[in-house]
Amino acid sequence: MIPDGLSLARAVHVLSLVHxxxxxAAVTTIVLPLxxxxxxxxxxxxxxxxxERRFVRQVRISIALAGLSGLYMLHALDAWDRFRHLTxxxxxxxxxxxxxxxxxxxxIEPLFAHRKFREFAMQDAPRAFTLAVRLHVVALTxxxxxxxxxxxxxxxxxx
Numbered sequence: 001m002i003p004d005g006l007s008l009a010r011a012v013h014v015l016s017l018v019h020x021x022x023x024x025a026a027v028t029t030i031v032l033p034l035x036x037x038x039x040x041x042x043x044x045x046x047x048x049x050x051x052e053r054r055f056v057r058q059v060r061i062s063i064a065l066a067g068l069s070g071l072y073m074l075h076a077l078d079a080w081d082r083f084r085h086l087t088x089x090x091x092x093x094x095x096x097x098x099x100x101x102x103x104x105x106x107x108i109e110p111l112f113a114h115r116k117f118r119e120f121a122m123q124d125a126p127r128a129f130t131l132a133v134r135l136h137v138v139a140l141t142x143x144x145x146x147x148x149x150x151x152x153x154x155x156x157x158x159x
Contacts, residue, residue, distance in 0.1 A: 006076045009069040016066035020101070021143045023055050023062075028136035036129035044129065045121045056105060063102050070098065090149035090158060097146045101139075 003011070031051045038044040074080060082088040104113070121128035152158050 006073065009072045009076065012065055013069040013073065016062040016069065017147060020059050020062040020066060021140070021147065023059055024136065024140050024143060027051070027055070028133065028140045032129060032133045032136060036126070036133065041122050041125035044125050045118055048129075048132075049118075056109070060105055063098070063105060067098055067102065070094070087159075088153065090146070090153035093142075093146045094150045097143055101143075 031048060035044040035048040038047060079091075082091055117128060117132065120131075149158065
C-alpha cells in the first residue's frame with residue numbers, strides 16, 4: 001500500500017522534528033556543557049562552532065521541511081479555522097516554536113548572533129556559555145512541551 005500525501009507529510013513532519021529538536025537536545029546537554037568546561041575561551045568557541053557549522057546546515061533543512069509539511073497538513077485537513085479557537089492552543093504553540101527557531105537559524109544567527117556570541121565568549125567565556133546553556137534549556141523545554149502537546153492535541157487527548 002502506498003501512503004497518501006497526508007501520511008507522508010506526517011512522516012516528514014515527525015522525522016524533521018526528531019532531527020531538529022534532537023539536535024537542540026544534543027547541543028543543550030552535550031556540546032555546550034563540554035565547551036563550557038574547556039579552560040581556554042578560543043578552544044571552547046572553536047569546539048562549539050565546529051559542531052554548529054555542521055548542524056546548522058542540516059537543521060535549516062529540517063526546519064524548512066517541518067514548516068512545509070505542517071502547512072501541507074493544515075491545507076489537506078482544511079484546519080485553518082483551528083487557529084481561531086483557544087482549545088487548539090497547542091497548534092499555536094507549535095507554530096510559535098517553529099517561527100522562533102526559523103527566525104533564529106535563518107535570520108538572527110547569521111546576521112549578528114553568531115558574531116556577538118563569539119565576541120562575548122572571547123571576553124567572558126564562563127558567562128557566555130552559561131547564558132547559552134540557559135537559553136538552550138528554555139528552547140528545549142518549550143519545544144518538548146510543544147511536541148508533547150501537539151501529539152496529545154492531534155489525538156484529541158487535551159481538554
